[in-house]
Amino acid sequence: MARMHTRRRGSSGSDKPTADENPEWSDVDADAVEERVVELAQQGDDPSQIGMKLRDEGVQGVPVPDVKLVTGKKVGEILDEHDAAPEVPEDLRNLLARAVRLRDHMDENQTDYQNKRALQNTESKIRRLIDYYRGDEIDEEFTYSYEAAVEIIE
The missing domain is CATH 1.10.10 (Arc Repressor Mutant, subunit A)
Known part of the structure; x- marks a missing residue:
């Protein structure tokens, strides 16, 4: 599978071994x-x-x-x-935390253009995920902003 923000191909990952039943040594209820x-x-x-x-x-x-x-x-x-699911999906929450860290870094280092590009890519992924989750896991009117991300993270 190709990478999202580069022209390179990704390295293939390992596949989970196929198993139909729980192993004998793990007999947990x-x-x-x-x-x-x-x-x-x-x-x-x-x-x-x-x-x-x-x-x-x-x-x-x-x-x-x-x-x-x-x-x-x-x-x-x-x-x-059991109504114990997180309010925001885990992958979106991790991306929001990354965007907040990058934005804080950019406030201190305005000329760090590599991280500026990383922030743009991360925010692009966040917007794409929000469109995916909108209605089911996230409110219909939710839009991404730095302030909203900080509020969700904390």
């Missing part, structure tokens, strides 16, 4: 996994962080290699069921 997912979300972890913590720490000392194989649902679906 689906309800316990769901409880742990909700607990981690209430502590303030993002869905990707929840997946990594379940993989590394596990539930009751047993690692969970794949939440979907154990529960039949993705982490986001579990969070939606």
Whole structure:
């Protein structure tokens, strides 16, 4: 797949191994996994962080290699069921945080043209994602601005 803001091709990533059922060595109850997912979300972890913590720490000392194989649902679906989903999608929130950091840097270093271009690219991605999420995950009237991004991040 090509990169969005360059003419280069991207390097291919590794594929997740195909598995139809949970491994034998990970015999965790689906309800316990769901409880742990909700607990981690209430502590303030993002869905990707929840997946990594379940993989590394596990539930009751047993690692969970794949939440979907154990529960039949993705982490986001579990969070939606228990009303613990974040207000703003994780990918959009990360881009907003990056844009705020770049804007703060640009205020101190006005001649940093490389970061000025990075800020333009990041804001372009944010606007594209907002159009994608508008109506479902984000309010219809929401538009991107630096002040709105700071408000969401904090």
